[in-house]
Amino acid sequence: MAAILHSIAGSRSFRVNWLLHELGEPAEIVAYAIMDGSLQQPDFKSKSPARRVPALEIDGRVMYESGAIVQYLCEARGGHSLMPAVDSQERADWLQWLHYAETLGAGVQNLNMQHLFLFKDWMKSPTVMGIETKRLAIALKAIEAALTDGRDYLLASGFSAADVMMGFTLDSARRYVRFDSYPQTAAYLERLKSREAYQAAEAAEGPQQFYTQDFYDLPEG
Ligand SMILES: N[C@@H](CCC(=O)N[C@@H](CS)C(=O)NCC(=O)O)C(=O)O
Structure with a gap:
């Protein structure tokens, strides 16, 4: 039986979606939206206590933390x-990079909140x-340094x-920090996006739901 991935297109659930494609074990996707209240449904709350995605039903359990799911798989x-x-x-480098993605992810999440979800200027x-x-931008320097050899x-x-x-994570970070x-x-990001499994995962979940602009500048002043 295929795993069931509770997902928002273009969110951290993409990590799990893509990994399952790399493993040749694509999940059945149950789609949610970030702002329509679907994450608050009682059935979903019982699967993800923080009411966030990803949540993955697999091997007779539900998991709801992307790095842990990727490592478990x-x-x-x-x-x-x-x-x-x-x-x-x-091995230590692998574990560090696996979880360093969330150092970047937290930064992106804070910027998403400011740029996308606090929709009135006075809220930002x-x-x-x-x-x-x-x-x-500082956190990204570690990736650049690792790739310079x-x-x-x-x-x-x-x-x-x-x-x-x-x-x-990088595909989201590039909305806020220019990669020039x-x-x-x-x-490296282009190399990753050209992988067959990446593209199959993208097709499986549909268009990302977050960004309407390629890049978000800081407000003036
Ligand atoms: N550390 C968690 C973070 C999960 C998370 O915050 N997911 C976001 C989407 S990228 C979410 O569901 N947000 C909904 C909300 O904050 O209401 C993970 O990596 O799985």
């Missing part, structure tokens, strides 16, 4: 090269927007689930 499934062995030199804080943009992916050994966690100063990161 890598460990529970065999026959793939998405995770270095526990005793590998790269230009100070918070400026600080969060700067913090995101000419490697194609976060780990020298090749593509892994850490790239799956990071790919969605991050050329390796920009090329």
Whole structure:
């Protein structure tokens, strides 16, 4: 039986959607919307206590934290090269990148709140927007630095689930930080988006629901 992925198109649930495609085990997608109250339905609340996506029904349980789901799937499934062995030199790096994606993800989430969801100008804080943009730009430097030795992916050994966690995050971060100063990161993101499984996952969930602009500038002043 296929896993059931509770998802909003273009949200962190894309990480799980994409990983399941990389594993050749695509999920059945149950779609929600960010602002229509669907995350507050009682049935969903029982699956995700914070009322957020992703939530994944798999192997007789429900999981609701994207990094944990990605790590669980890598460990529970065999026959793939998405995770270095526990005793590998790269294992600590893999774990760090897997979870560093949420350092970026939190920054993007704060900026989404300011730019997209606090829809009246008086609700927004230009100070918070400026600080969060700067913090995101700083956090992105670690990705650029990791890629400057000419490697194609976060780990020298090749593509892994850490790239799956990071790919969605970078595709959101580029809405707020121009990637002109991050050329390796920009090329890396394009490399990730050209993967067959990435594109299949995108097609499965439909158009992203968050952004109506390619880039969001800081308010003037
Ligand atoms: N750390 C969690 C964060 C989950 C999360 O915040 N998801 C967002 C979408 S990207 C959400 O469901 N937001 C709905 C809300 O905040 O009401 C994870 O990585 O799974």
